[in-house]
Amino acid sequence: MRRGRWTLRIGLLLLIGAVVGWESFTSIGGERQISGPTLGPGRIFLYTAKRFGIPILKASIKIENGSSEQGKPLYQIHADIESLDYLKFLFRMNNRFVSTVEAETCSPVRYVKEINQQGLLVERKSYLQTLTFDYPNKKVVSEKGEKKERQEFALSPETFDPLSMFAKYYLKEELHPGQNIQTSIFDGVKMRQMVFYVKKGKVKSNMFGEVEAVYLESSTSFSSFNDREGIIRIWYTTDGKKIPVLIELDLPIGDVIFELESVKEG
Numbered sequence: 001m002r003r004g005r006w007t008l009r010i011g012l013l014l015l016i017g018a019v020v021g022w023e024s025f026t027s028i029g030g031e032r033q034i035s036g037p038t039l040g041p042g043r044i045f046l047y048t049a050k051r052f053g054i055p056i057l058k059a060s061i062k063i064e065n066g067s068s069e070q071g072k073p074l075y076q077i078h079a080d081i082e083s084l085d086y087l088k089f090l091f092r093m094n095n096r097f098v099s100t101v102e103a104e105t106c107s108p109v110r111y112v113k114e115i116n117q118q119g120l121l122v123e124r125k126s127y128l129q130t131l132t133f134d135y136p137n138k139k140v141v142s143e144k145g146e147k148k149e150r151q152e153f154a155l156s157p158e159t160f161d162p163l164s165m166f167a168k169y170y171l172k173e174e175l176h177p178g179q180n181i182q183t184s185i186f187d188g189v190k191m192r193q194m195v196f197y198v199k200k201g202k203v204k205s206n207m208f209g210e211v212e213a214v215y216l217e218s219s220t221s222f223s224s225f226n227d228r229e230g231i232i233r234i235w236y237t238t239d240g241k242k243i244p245v246l247i248e249l250d251l252p253i254g255d256v257i258f259e260l261e262s263v264k265e266g
Contacts, residue, residue, distance in 0.1 A: 044264040045244065050257050057093070058082050059258060063167060066100060073103040075171075077163040083117075091119035099163030106168035108133045111161035113188060129188050131161060142188055159184045159191070170242075177214055194218050203235045205245040206259050212238045213245065228252040 042064030049057035059081045066074035076098060083093040096114040101107060111131040118124035129144040133155060140159075142151045160168065162185055181196040196216040203213045215235045231250040237243045247258035 042265065045260060046262045046264070047247070047258040048261050050259065051254070055084055056087060056256075058084065061163075061166065063170070066103075069100075069109065074109065075101050075103050075106070075167050077101070077167050079163060089120065091117065091121045093117040097163060099161050099167070101164045101167050106160075106164055106172055107135065108161045108164035111163065111188070131186070131188050133159075133161075140186060144188075153186065153191075155186075156184060159186050161185070162187055181216070192220065194220055200238075203246055205235075205237075206261065207243075207245060208237065211245065214238055 042062060044060055044062040047059040048055050049059060060079065062078045064076055064078075066076040068074060079097040081093060081095045083091055094116045098110075098112045100109045100111075102109060108131075110133070113127075113129045113131075115125050115127050115129075118126075127145050129142060132141045132143075134141060135155065135157070138155050140153045140155045142153065143149070144151075160183070165183060165185060177198045177200050179198045181198070183194055183196070185192045185194065196218040198214060198216055200212075200214050202210055203215070204210050213235045215233055217231060217233045219229050219231050230252055231248075233248040233250070234244060235246040235248075237245060243260070243263065245260045249256040249258075
């Protein structure tokens with residue numbers, strides 16, 4: 001069952017790692033600043049996750065213009081994580097996430113999780129959970145399952161769900177190498193306090209070969225591994241396009257690497 005547990009963590013790690021880390025950045029040495037991209041019709045990032053070089057999962061993150069609520073324009077961010085067909089007898093994963101955020105501030109309004117997974121190596125889970133962020137009353141309301149079991153959690157001003165963090169830092173903020181980013185993330189399971197460190201280097205990419213990049217790195221403990229620590233590392237090109245080409249997860253039981261396969265508009 002220990003082999004199965006790390007598969008359950010991949011979905012959360014992708015969302016925490018990719019979403020928190022997808023920042024705008026400023027290059028070292030006085031080079032020009034790179035601000036957030038124009039959203040346009042929307043953007044989709046498609047990844048393949050590998051273990052020992054063997055593909056195990058497909059993942060995507062899409063950000064798009066949403067509707068309007070109480071007169072405020074919204075963005076919606078979607079993330080899908082699915083196991084590959086040849087592994088589904090061992091573990092079948094088809095998990096989906098949607099975050100609705102205010103377009104001006106990227107503050108979360110709702111976060112919806114649809115978890116559907118089972119197999120020989122994973123615990124069976126199938127549920128729908130909705131988090132509603134109530135900033136005026138400083139609380140998050142969770143409704144889970146068919147019976148909509150209700151819980152309330154304290155909400156601080158700088159708390160985000162994983163995908164609203166993606167929207168805020170990908171579209172709104174700038175990042176300086178050497179900067180430390182402190183953030184609080186709540187995904188309906190656990191409140192995580194994390195610090196990301198910004199560094200610079202080179203990375204090999206399936207799409208672009210070896211490229212100059214900045215990367216964000218953070219360590220965090222994993223309850224699935226008796227609170228042992230691992231590392232999340234996210235790489236972005238420094239060519240002005242801010243493409244997140246690689247996400248590395250150094251887990252207590254080994255590495256999992258998400259490689260960007262394509263970027264789509266729309």
